[in-house]
Amino acid sequence: MQLFYHENIEGQSVSFGAEESRHLTKVLRKKIGDLIQVTDGKGQLATCILEEISSRGARLQIKEKTLSPKDDFEIHLIIAPTKSPDRMEWMIEKATEIGFHKLTLIESENSERHRIKTDRLEKKMISACKQSLKFHFPEISPFASFEEMLNTSQSFDGQKFIAYVDEQNDQHLFGLAQPHGKYWILIGPEGDFSKKEIDEALALGFEPVSLGKSRLRTETAGLAAVHILNLVQEKA
Incomplete structure (x- = not known):
């Protein structure tokens, strides 16, 4: 799994800026339709589909969310x-x-x-x-x-x-x-x-x-x- 971070995944989609978009497409070679895992750092994990890529950024549609339990320490x-x-x-x-x-x-x-x-x-x-x-x-x-x-x-x-x-x-x-x-x-x-x-x-x-x-x-x-x-x- 390759994990990405966005502070807000409460809606139906997530938008990344140009820097994160370059990492998706140039480094990881992600394409339209690929699944992307995104966390908000507060326990939520969103499974997303890469929908749009441009020079200004990328947009992902959230398909599913799960909540990870906290440590018991x-x-x-x-x-x-x-x-x-x-x-x-x-x-x-x-x-x-x-x-x-x-x-x-x-x-x-x-x-x-x-x-x-x-x-x-x-x-x-x-x-x-x-x-x-x-x-x-x-x-x-x-x-x-x-x-x-x-x-x-x-x-x-x-x-x-x-x-x-x-x-x-x-x-x-x-x-x-x-x-x-x-x-x-x-x-x-x-x-x-x-x-x-x-x-x-x-x-x-x-x-x-x-x-x-x-x-x-x-x-x-x-x-x-x-x-x-x-x-x-x-x-x-």
Whole structure:
């Protein structure tokens, strides 16, 4: 299956612009009458027939819609962006392929980057969802400070984890996470969370976790956490 994205598939037809039309006809060699699969990123999958192609775009008639069920678990990745935007984009792309549900970028005391444009991250997510055939796209929350994130966490009713480097921190995420639950996982910057931030998180119910024996880069830690929480779903 080759999956396409359109934010609105509620009507009887879908229109693509020139860029998506070129991909259909020049790259995939699609012709009038061919079946095209389109998702809205909110769980709906539309089976469409390619009806019209022009230099300005393409029009597809929707023949059938199905609704994909949501996962019975939810991963909220909360991470300080890396100094290199490319490394963060790589992580988001791969984490999306593996599967997670929400992203919050935070600014902590040791952050290397204090702002990041999310439009490129959204494009990476969409591309990765199309590649990995996902019909529910991850959500990107507004950039937040560490304190704002902690305040929001107080209303969360799932498991809350904070991963940081400490020889005493030997409880692995895989062993602590319960299957089919809701998770917040905090990943710090290259300089890690400060002691003050760790203490504040622990005081609000975050559990300290290890991601393994190796010291990981921020983007590697984020990807590892998402992968581990997906593996946890196989425990039950």
